[in-house]
Amino acid sequence: MERVKVTPKxxxxxxxxxxxxxxxxxxxxxxxxxxxxxxMSNIMAVSxxxxxxxxxxxxxxxxxxxxxxLYRLKENDIExxxxxxxxxxxxxxxxxxxxxxxxxxxxxxxxxxxxHEQIGALLAKDILDRLLQEIYGTKRRNHxxxxxxxxxxxxxxxxxxxxxxxxxxxxxxxxxxxxxEGRARLPYKMGKIxxxxxxxxxxxxxxxxxxxxxxxxxxxxxxxxxxxxxxxVLLPKIxxxxxxxxxxxxxxxxxxLVITYPSD
Numbered sequence: 001m002e003r004v005k006v007t008p009k010x011x012x013x014x015x016x017x018x019x020x021x022x023x024x025x026x027x028x029x030x031x032x033x034x035x036x037x038x039x040m041s042n043i044m045a046v047s048x049x050x051x052x053x054x055x056x057x058x059x060x061x062x063x064x065x066x067x068x069x070l071y072r073l074k075e076n077d078i079e080x081x082x083x084x085x086x087x088x089x090x091x092x093x094x095x096x097x098x099x100x101x102x103x104x105x106x107x108x109x110x111x112x113x114x115x116h117e118q119i120g121a122l123l124a125k126d127i128l129d130r131l132l133q134e135i136y137g138t139k140r141r142n143h144x145x146x147x148x149x150x151x152x153x154x155x156x157x158x159x160x161x162x163x164x165x166x167x168x169x170x171x172x173x174x175x176x177x178x179x180x181e182g183r184a185r186l187p188y189k190m191g192k193i194x195x196x197x198x199x200x201x202x203x204x205x206x207x208x209x210x211x212x213x214x215x216x217x218x219x220x221x222x223x224x225x226x227x228x229x230x231x232x233v234l235l236p237k238i239x240x241x242x243x244x245x246x247x248x249x250x251x252x253x254x255x256x257l258v259i260t261y262p263s264d
Contacts, residue, residue, distance in 0.1 A: 003208070004068055004207065005205060006061060006177045006180070007061065007064075008061055008064065009064075010064030010065060011060045011061070011063050011067070013064070014064060014067045014068070020095060020096075021067065021095055021099060023135060024095065024099045024100065024135055025063070025099060027134050027135050028099070028103045028131065031131060033127060034103065034104070037107040037110045037123065038056045039056070040109075041106050041107055041110045042055035042109075043110075044111075044112065045109045045113060053178075059103045059104075059105075059106065061174075061177075061178040062102040062103075062105065062171065062174045062175050062177075062178055063098075063099050063174075065173075065174035065177045065178070066099070066102045066170045066171045066173075066174035067095065067098060067170075069169075069170040069173060069208065069215060070098050070166075070170045072208070072210075072214055073166055073170065073214070073215075073243065073246070075214075076214040078166055080094040080167055081164070081166060082097060082167060086142075086145075087145040087146065087149050088145075088146060089142060093142075096132075097149045097153060097167050098171055100128065100131070100150045101150050101153030101154055101167070102175075104120060104127070104128075104150070104154055105120060105153070105154045107124065108122075111123075117154060117155050117157050117161065118155060118158070120154045120155075121151045121152075121155040124150065125151065128147045128150055128151070129143075132146060149165070149167065152164065152165065153165075153167060153168040153171050156168040156169075156172060159237070159240070160240070161240065162242065163240060163241050163242040163243075165242065166242060166243050169241030169242045169243040170241075170243070172237045172240070172241050173217075173237055173241050173247065175237060176234035176237040177206050177234070179203050179206060179219070179230075179234065180205065180206055198225050199225040199226055199227070199228035199229045201225075202222050202225040202226040202229075202253075203221050203229055206220075207219075211248050211250075212248060213245075213246050213247060213248040215246055215248070216250065217234070217247065217248070217249045218250050218252070219234075219249065219250070219251045219252070220251075221253045221258075222253070222254065223254075224253050226253060227251065227259065230259065230261075238261070
């Protein structure tokens with residue numbers, strides 16, 4: 001598989017290639033409650049706390065990157081746990097888990113940043129009961145099992161939560177890949193000048209490609225401040241993803257190699 005850049009366009013590319021992905025995304029993006037919760041998450045996180053973007057654009061970026069990771073896992077014969085355990089009937093169900101989990105993983109911020117992963121999983125329960133029926137047209141035999149897989153994916157994005165499926169791991173790592181400068185620009189303009197904002201502003205590009213391991217994350221930064229994003233945001237997510245053994249990370253600052261993970 002070719003190298004891809006982590007941007008909002010990545011999800012559009014997946015939608016253009018996959019009718020089921022398009023259907024799931026359209027249901028999520030046309031749902032008034034989901035979009036209102038994402039908007040409220042940004043009000044809480046960005047406007048009131050000065051954090052980076054946690055709204056609709058972040059949701060799209062995470063969904064696209066999570067799908068890319070999922071497809072690369074499949075290409076390397078890493079079986080989705082939902083298929084192995086019978087909670088999903090086919091690979092389309094697995095894509096539903098990943099896309100819905102990516103879109104809904106931050107909705108808990110609409111209430112408070114503290115414990116937002118747990119809050120988000122609780123908020124998503126009734127939403128998913130409605131959306132899964134809309135996506136599939138009827139209540140499926142495994143409706144509640146599929147819902148619980150998505151709720152696990154949301155809950156497991158917490159730093160201290162261990163992902164129990166590769167599907168959840170794909171979303172958790174994808175969440176950490178949305179680190180480039182655009183995500184921090186608004187808080188920076190609002191006057192938030194700290195290591196989180198400065199380090200994010202230094203990240204220029206993030207790529208997913210094949211390396212010595214099945215999945216290599218390439219981060220390009222303009223300043224050494226980008227090291228903070230990788231070491232304190234991305235790597236903790238990878239280490240609790242359950243797929244850390246197939247992921248490697250390289251960080252370049254001004255074209256010079258700064259770190260590799262895992263280190264030699």
